[in-house]
Amino acid sequence: MSATDHLIHANSVYVETFPGARPLRPKLALTIIECMDSRLDTFAALGLQIGDAHIIRNAGGLITDDVLRSLALSQRYLGTREVMIMHHTNCGMTGFDDVAFRAQLAADSGVEPGWDVPGFTDIEDQVRKSVSAVRSCGWIPHRDEVRGFVFDVAAGRITEVTV
Template sequence: MSAIDHLLHANEQYAATFPGPRPLRPKLRLAVISCMDSRLDLFGALGLDIGDAHLMRNAGGLPTDDILRSLALSQRALGTREVVLIHHTQCGMQDFDDETFREKLAAESGETPPWDVPGFHDLHATMRASLARVRGCGWIPHRDDVRGFIFDIATARLEEVT
């Protein structure tokens, strides 16, 4: 069975006990920005339930232009007010060589990507820069309660970065 077939089978089981639709607006008025890493169970680690928060994920959990676009919609159209950023230990973006990656993609495809994949070296410094980017974004009206955390992959504990 392929991974996609497995998903379809799991969906059948989920749909059989589905309690029905939840409200459009997140119950906790919270947006969470985190890495796409498959080891991060945001529902379990943060005690979230379906419908509690908007979850926005990408490589590194960085507040890219696309994440800021989604966050602006989340706040302006769907009522979120608080923002949590989560980076993590053992991230694949740590020490990632964006320039080499983009050159390889261009050489193999004949097309230079219009985006970058910024790696980082210092996890805490990157979190501080991420916090500053969200707090400084004029598209985001609610920037007073923006907090950042490092998730430890080995212990599942969160460390706040100020």
């Protein structure tokens, strides 16, 4: 059985106890921006329930144009007001070579990517840069409550980064 087949089966079990639709707007008026890393169980780690917050995930939890687009929609149309940025220890983007990666993609496909995937070396510095990027974006109306954290993947603990 493939991984997708396993998930389809798990969904049929889930449907039997599905509680029904929830409100469109996140209950906590919160958006969390974080890495796509499969080790992050955001709901359990932060005591969240389905419907509490928007969660935007990408490689490294970096503040890209697409993240800002999603955050602008989250705030302007779906009522969120706070932003939690959560990077993590032992991230695959630490020391990532964007230039080599994009060159390999171009060599393999014949098409140069129109985007980049910048790596970083200092996780706390990257959190500060991410918070600054959100706070300085004019598309985002609620920028006072933007806070940054590092999640320790070995201990499950979050630590706030002073900005």
